[in-house]
């Protein structure tokens with residue numbers, strides 16, 4: 398998907414919400430466990446309930462890999478369902494990959510060609526030759542971990558290297574890679590105050606912002622420093638939406654929660670007018 402198409406969807410739906418499909422069998426309503434593929438049935442119901450309020454879906458690959466071949470099948474069915482029924486939705490494989498170039502190319506083929514995701518999250522630690530194989534794919538997006546939402550982000554990402562915080566070096570160095578137009582970045586909602594500095598380095602880039610809801614990040618704080626003329630934000634909530642209730646009303650509860658966040662986003666978008 399082209400970035401322009403994503404921006405158009407955001408304007409049309411007045412939403413920059415990404416729904417995280419972190420689907421955990423242990424948290425599913427018990428009646429779904431009788432289904433042949435409970436994970437897919439759950440995802441399908443969540444997608445149907447939330448799609449009018451969001452512009453992106455982000456399955457975290459760990460939740461599928463955890464169930465082996467069955468989990469991969471559920472993931473494949475989910476991405477196929479999205480691409481068939483809601484091709485306007487931006488899809489993110491939250492896989493946090495990255496390896497020597499030869500191997501990164503295989504990861505890129507797996508997620509961009511075989512599964513046909515629009516984007517993938519990448520750990521930048523192995524540098525240029527580990528990231529560029531992903532960037533080589535036209536109209537696919539490589540979302541680099543810049544400043545993550547967890548406490549462990551302070552172990553390395555905010556430490557100074559040659560007088561500069563590592564996450565800032567990741568932002569500025571990645572801009573020199575081949576095909577930088579295909580880059581996006583992960584910045585945790587729990588680190589909203591850092592967005593002011595981040596926007597000085599990457600004023601236009603799209604940011605995937607996880608950490609609102611269950612992790613306590615604040616949407617208004619994220620928008621205060623992170624929003625741009627072209628919005629430039631995809632704010633993710635996973636558990637806060639998909640497990641809004643654990644009974645048979647899980648889909649309508651997810652819908653209410655997604656709608657609530659979309660209305661908050663509309664208020665932020667109105668401020669840009």
Ligand SMILES: O=c1ccn([C@@H]2O[C@H](COP(=O)(O)O)[C@@H](O)[C@H]2O)c(=O)[nH]1
Pocket residue numbers: 417419457491544545546547583584585607608609610611612633634635636637
């Ligand atoms: O810095 C990061 C990078 C990725 N994530 C992922 O986003 C979701 C957040 O889930 P919630 O339930 O909304 O907390 C999850 O898949 C994480 O692995 C992140 O949280 N922070």
